[in-house]
Amino acid sequence: MPADATAAVGIPCRLCHGVTEARSDGNGSYTWSAAPIPLPDPAVPAQVEAHRARVATDVLRSAALCGSCHRSFAGPEIGSPHHFNGIDDLGAFGTSAFGGAGGESLDDDPTPSTCRGCHMPRAAASHDMAAEDGSIASHRFAGAHLGLTTSQAQHDAVRARLADTVRIDIPVGTVDGQPRIPWTARPCAAARG
Ligand code: HEC
Ligand code: HEC
């Protein structure tokens, strides 16, 4: 662990909540504002609004915000002689049926979603001042990996995120009235849907 304590902070609140522009080229391509955050008196609506305007810009709820970090590459910009794509969740999302790309599904398209829609579900938070109807958007960012932390609550959230999420479309044709998936010779028990 580097000696500088700020190295252990990770992605702090002020990072996402201070991004004013996010670009799609990845590797952390965003503009961040270091302007002070006005702390509101909750009883004064104008102050709450000023606070909100500073910490919840239009960029906050965009896929571009998430994608500015969750698309990575090694290229000449960082001393690599060639361009290598790294992990690219923004690309995977944009070319998926969830991101509105048609042709990815054989059956009916799934309900479109967003990064937030899948990774920031509503979570009970009755005491949070920002709660609406007793909930806020979860900040666990449950994804795929248990190794990032030993927190049981986080592991539960990741398992819940992974449960029941895979959908595989298999084309089924008919030969002599029998359903067949194209690459098998024998009839199969597959049915549409
Ligand atoms: C400033 C860069 C940055 C931004 C912006 C950002 N992330 Fe992340 N995200 C990270 C890093 C770094 C990690 C790994 C954290 C760790 O190692 O503990 C991470 C972890 C995650 C994980 C867990 C991945 C896993 O392996 O299980 C998910 C899911 C996730 N982010 C989703 C999002 C979503 C959704 C957004 C937008 C609302 C977002 N992130 C915005 C940097 C970012
Ligand atoms: C339809 C739901 C859905 C949407 C929309 C979605 N994700 Fe995910 N995401 C998942 C699931 C399920 C996993 C775990 C399975 C996997 O890794 O493929 C995951 C895994 C991840 C991971 C961890 C794996 C990795 O590649 O490091 C990150 C980070 C992540 N998503 C970020 C994002 C970002 C950023 C967006 C928007 C650009 C997004 N996701 C949109 C469902 C979704």
Ligand code: HEC
């Ligand atoms: C990785 C990016 C990211 C980080 C880090 C982050 N937030 Fe957020 N936050 C978001 C996004 C995106 C939303 C909007 C969620 C929505 O509306 O679906 C949000 C929403 C909120 C809200 C409004 C509640 C709601 O239901 O929308 C509050 C309050 C908040 N964040 C506080 C915090 C605090 C406090 C921290 C640090 C402990 C923090 N955030 C760290 C991305 C982030």
